[in-house]
Amino acid sequence: MPSLEWEKSVSSSTSSSEANRSYTRWVLALAFVPGLLLFIYGIFLQPLYGDLTRIGLFSEHEFGWHGTQESFKEAAYVQDSYKQHADVVVLGDSFSRAWPRQQWQNHLIAQTGWSVVTLDINAVSVDQILANPVFQASPPKVLIVESVERYFADRVGKMPACVPANTQSAARMMPALATEPLHPRELPSSAMPRPQQWNDVKLEFVWKYVRNQWRMARGGEPRADVGKLALQRSGLFSSANQRDVLIYREDFDTRKKWAALPMSDMSCRIQQLRDKVERKGQTRFVLMVAPDKLAAYGPELQDTQWAHASQLPELAALNPQTMPRLDLAMRQAIERGQPDVYLPDDTHWGSEGHKLAASTMLTFLRQH
Numbered sequence: 001m002p003s004l005e006w007e008k009s010v011s012s013s014t015s016s017s018e019a020n021r022s023y024t025r026w027v028l029a030l031a032f033v034p035g036l037l038l039f040i041y042g043i044f045l046q047p048l049y050g051d052l053t054r055i056g057l058f059s060e061h062e063f064g065w066h067g068t069q070e071s072f073k074e075a076a077y078v079q080d081s082y083k084q085h086a087d088v089v090v091l092g093d094s095f096s097r098a099w100p101r102q103q104w105q106n107h108l109i110a111q112t113g114w115s116v117v118t119l120d121i122n123a124v125s126v127d128q129i130l131a132n133p134v135f136q137a138s139p140p141k142v143l144i145v146e147s148v149e150r151y152f153a154d155r156v157g158k159m160p161a162c163v164p165a166n167t168q169s170a171a172r173m174m175p176a177l178a179t180e181p182l183h184p185r186e187l188p189s190s191a192m193p194r195p196q197q198w199n200d201v202k203l204e205f206v207w208k209y210v211r212n213q214w215r216m217a218r219g220g221e222p223r224a225d226v227g228k229l230a231l232q233r234s235g236l237f238s239s240a241n242q243r244d245v246l247i248y249r250e251d252f253d254t255r256k257k258w259a260a261l262p263m264s265d266m267s268c269r270i271q272q273l274r275d276k277v278e279r280k281g282q283t284r285f286v287l288m289v290a291p292d293k294l295a296a297y298g299p300e301l302q303d304t305q306w307a308h309a310s311q312l313p314e315l316a317a318l319n320p321q322t323m324p325r326l327d328l329a330m331r332q333a334i335e336r337g338q339p340d341v342y343l344p345d346d347t348h349w350g351s352e353g354h355k356l357a358a359s360t361m362l363t364f365l366r367q368h
Helices: 001-045 049-058 104-113 126-131 131-137 149-159 203-217 249-259 262-276 291-301 312-318 326-335 351-367
Strands: 070-073 089-090 116-120 142-146 189-192 226-230 244-248 284-290
Touching: 001 203, 001 244, 049 226, 049 244, 049 284, 070 326, 089 104, 089 284, 104 116, 104 351, 116 131, 126 131, 126 142, 126 249, 126 262, 142 149, 149 284, 189 249, 189 326, 189 351, 244 291, 249 291, 262 284, 262 312, 284 326, 326 351
Parallel strands: 089 116, 089 142, 142 284
Antiparallel strands: 070 189, 226 244
């Protein structure tokens, strides 16, 4: 009898284990299938590349660039380290730092042969650069302070208050950049396609995208982080969507930010900074303001209220010896129909924008 009872017990245990295994398989299948479907849909949406598609929950399938972008084999400039002499020191934000192998500084170096150091404007101040022993011992030809338009007014507002009596610039002997011989460098580069590997699919983004699309299908409002505005014509981007442009929400607030500081006061503070940099007559100061994407494409929009969204022309008119007209160069290229001056899925320039920034900067330095 004990043997029979043991066999019944084993049989019952085996049956229970089989039921548990079957239950576990069903649970795993129920979890796996939705994940697989999201992954397959993510391949269709294409892996993320741009900040606007990521922030605004738009797909690269619709707004990803389909041309190629020029990428150098390696960055020709030094980033985040100022321990040796450089002909040019750049203090900038993501428009000078985001993609070191694609940035405009590489194009400037290729055209001139100059050495360049790039520092983070959010971590280093102009005063710190001027106090750097390397700067003191061997000043650069040029100090370029670069800022995107949307944050420029905030940055100027943190500068010392304007003292008009201190802004009477004396004529100083600056480096003779207009006549200095250039020594172009051949920098290896190649055409870079947009990454589309399946293992770059982010399931978290795909889930948020699906949830957002479902919410809008039920009458919900689109996300306010990024705006999708209709264009007057196609051909301005290499993306599948030729009808619309993605704009970062903060671009719409730029004019309001600039209005907080009178243009004359802003210009006066810039002049004070210029005087500080150029005091010894050895380093030229240049202010490089990268236009917002809204400012660059405003005249191309069907909504004409954004046709003149930028105040850069007014500021540049007050500072002709300090500001190269990047805004004008970008606008003219876009008017000619140049695609991807700015990337369709991003707030930043494409290859053409970086090339324009470098050539505009060099022309400005050689003419003044």
